Amino acid sequence: MKKIILIVxxxxxxxxxxxxxxxxxxxxDAEVEKGKVVLKDLTSMVNCSGTVQPxxxxxxxxxxxxxxxxxxxxxxQRVEAGxxxxxxxxxxxxxxxxxxxxxxxxxxxxxxxxxASLDKARQEAxxxxxxxxxxxxxxxxxxTARTNARVxxxxxxxxxxxxxQYQANLAxxxxxxxxxxxxxxxxGLITRLNVxxxxxxxxxxxxxxGTVLLTIADLGTMEAWVEVDETEVVKVSLGQxxxxxxxAFPDEEFSGTVTEIGNSPLRTGTGSSTEAVDFEVKITLxxxxxxxxxxxxxxxxxxxxxxxSALAVPLGAVTVRDWPLAEDDIKRxxxxxxxxxxxxxxxxxxxDEVEDEDAAEEIKRxxxxxxxxxxxxxxxxxxxxxxxxxxxxxxxxxxxxxxxxLVKGPFRILRELxxxxxxxxxxxxxxxxxxxxxxx
Numbered sequence: 001m002k003k004i005i006l007i008v009x010x011x012x013x014x015x016x017x018x019x020x021x022x023x024x025x026x027x028x029d030a031e032v033e034k035g036k037v038v039l040k041d042l043t044s045m046v047n048c049s050g051t052v053q054p055x056x057x058x059x060x061x062x063x064x065x066x067x068x069x070x071x072x073x074x075x076x077q078r079v080e081a082g083x084x085x086x087x088x089x090x091x092x093x094x095x096x097x098x099x100x101x102x103x104x105x106x107x108x109x110x111x112x113x114x115x116a117s118l119d120k121a122r123q124e125a126x127x128x129x130x131x132x133x134x135x136x137x138x139x140x141x142x143x144t145a146r147t148n149a150r151v152x153x154x155x156x157x158x159x160x161x162x163x164x165q166y167q168a169n170l171a172x173x174x175x176x177x178x179x180x181x182x183x184x185x186x187x188g189l190i191t192r193l194n195v196x197x198x199x200x201x202x203x204x205x206x207x208x209x210g211t212v213l214l215t216i217a218d219l220g221t222m223e224a225w226v227e228v229d230e231t232e233v234v235k236v237s238l239g240q241x242x243x244x245x246x247x248a249f250p251d252e253e254f255s256g257t258v259t260e261i262g263n264s265p266l267r268t269g270t271g272s273s274t275e276a277v278d279f280e281v282k283i284t285l286x287x288x289x290x291x292x293x294x295x296x297x298x299x300x301x302x303x304x305x306x307x308x309s310a311l312a313v314p315l316g317a318v319t320v321r322d323w324p325l326a327e328d329d330i331k332r333x334x335x336x337x338x339x340x341x342x343x344x345x346x347x348x349x350x351x352d353e354v355e356d357e358d359a360a361e362e363i364k365r366x367x368x369x370x371x372x373x374x375x376x377x378x379x380x381x382x383x384x385x386x387x388x389x390x391x392x393x394x395x396x397x398x399x400x401x402x403x404x405x406l407v408k409g410p411f412r413i414l415r416e417l418x419x420x421x422x423x424x425x426x427x428x429x430x431x432x433x434x435x436x437x438x439x440x
Contacts, residue, residue: 030417031426033316034374035408037400040312042390044305045243046235048281050226052246052296055284057217058186062201063179064088071197079184079216086213088180088201097177100170107166111159118152125149188216191294217294222285224256224298227266227278235304236261242283247297249289256283258302305388311400312393313371313384317408319415321381323368371400372407372417379407379421 066088073085128145131137192215195201201211224244228236236258244254260282267275283300370383387395400406407414407423417423 028377028422028424030379030413030421030423032374032379032407032413032417032423033409034425035314035317035406037311037313037396037402037404037406039309039402040390040393042305042307042310042312042388042393042395043303044235044388044390045301046228046232046304047299047301048226048228048232049297049299050224050280051294052292052298053223053225053294054188054191054217054219055221055223056186057188057191057215057294059215060085060182060185060213062088062203062211062213064093064176065200065202066090066092066180067200068195068197071195073190073193073214075190075193077190078188079190080187081184083184085182085184086195086197088182090177090180093173093177093180096173097170100166100173104163104166104170107159107163111156111163114152114156114159118149118156121145121149121152182213184216186216186218188218191215191217191219219292219294220288222289222292223259224283224285224300226281226283226298226300228281228302230265230277230279232304233261233279233281236281236302237304240302240304242300242302244283244285244298244300246289246292247299248293254289255286256300257286258282259284307388307390307395310387311396311402312390313396313400313406314393314408315389316411316414317371317406318369318384318386318394319371319417320367320369322365323370323381323383324365372414374405374407374423377422377424379417379419379423381419 068086069089070087071085072087073079073083079085125145125148128137128142132139132142193213195211195213201213203211224242238258238261240258242256242258244256246252246254258281262280265277265279267277281302283302368383369386370381372379373382382399384399385397387397389395407417
């Protein structure tokens with residue numbers, strides 16, 4: 001009897017060992033990274049790049065033709081409004097002024113002669129009237145005298161109008177003469193100088209913009225001119241704050257405000273038939289940057305949305321699946337789920353079997369964003385409604401509660417993960433490489 005009891009005890013012990021070994025050896029279908037639904041402050045940003053440009057600058061072009069005789073400034077020099085910049089050869093324009101002044105003097109002499117002739121004609125007309133009254137002059141002679149007076153009056157008016165015309169031409173000649181002396185229209189820095197003393201400059205025409213002599217810029221107020229993709233420009237609004245980094249100042253960050261959003265797209269060819277469509281956005285820097293130069297490369301992060309204490313999930317946890325689930329997915333999962341899972345999934349309607357197969361076939365499924373919850377060692381897809389995207393997290397508007405655990409990776413597992421898959425948190429220590437001794 002004692003021997004039988006010992007045998008039974010031994011069998012129980014061996015059975016327990018075997019069962020424990022089998023249970024211990026049972027591995028999950030997938031090892032995953034675990035995340036959690038948390039409350040978090042989120043900031044959504046639009047990233048873009050471009051160049052730094054002055055808010056106000058003036059391109060000075062030539063208004064006349066000629067040779068630069070005196071270049072009074074240098075590239076990079078600061079000038080004040082009204083300072084002399086350059087002088088162009090004025091010989092031709094001075095000659096035009098002198099010629100017109102002489103013409104006006106001649107016209108004034110002609111006017112005096114015309115006025116003298118008018119006085120004589122008027123006197124003869126008055127005398128003819130008196131003589132005609134006495135019968136000493138014929139009617140024809142009286143008409144001729146009066147006509148001569150009117151002719152001389154017209155000549156005087158013509159001479160006066162001619163002088164007015166010459167005076168207008170002289171004013172234009174003086175204006176042309178003034179244009180050979182170019183002064184600064186605003187205070188600022190010479191940021192570009194395209195000419196040298198002795199060069200010839202030409203004035204612009206309808207089809208030719210002419211010679212751009214130089215550029216004066218006010219570097220006190222600078223802007224970041226950035227290009228924003230068409231899919232993100234709709235999120236950008238006037239007055240939004242932005243963080244700006246300039247490649248030339250890698251250790252500094254500047255603040256700015258969106259002050260202008262382009263309405264016309266900037267199209268850039270990326271191939272034979274496709275174009276990248278961007279829009280220009282201007283961000284005014286809030287502070288003065290010492291030693292800044294126009295054209296420096298810059299990057300900007302425009303804050304388009306901000307949420308305080310928002311329900312958030314990691315970016316890597318969000319995936320896409322056809323929704324509602326297919327009947328096979330539901331049955332496969334329901335065969336494995338525990339009582340705790342059934343209770344947890346009750347709000348999503350997964351606790352009951354699908355009985356009407358025809359009704360299930362009529363359900364239209366579409367790709368839906370969601371996450372895989374970790375429920376009692378199993379993965380379950382749950383659709384969610386997302387809000388803004390932060391740097392590392394999505395805002396969750398509907399579908400989840402704070403504290404729920406979910407699968408956040410790795411991507412190679414998450415993209416193929418199905419409902420009902422048994423999961424366990426992967427041991428990163430086992431996944432890593434050991435550079436120690438072989439016995440460690």
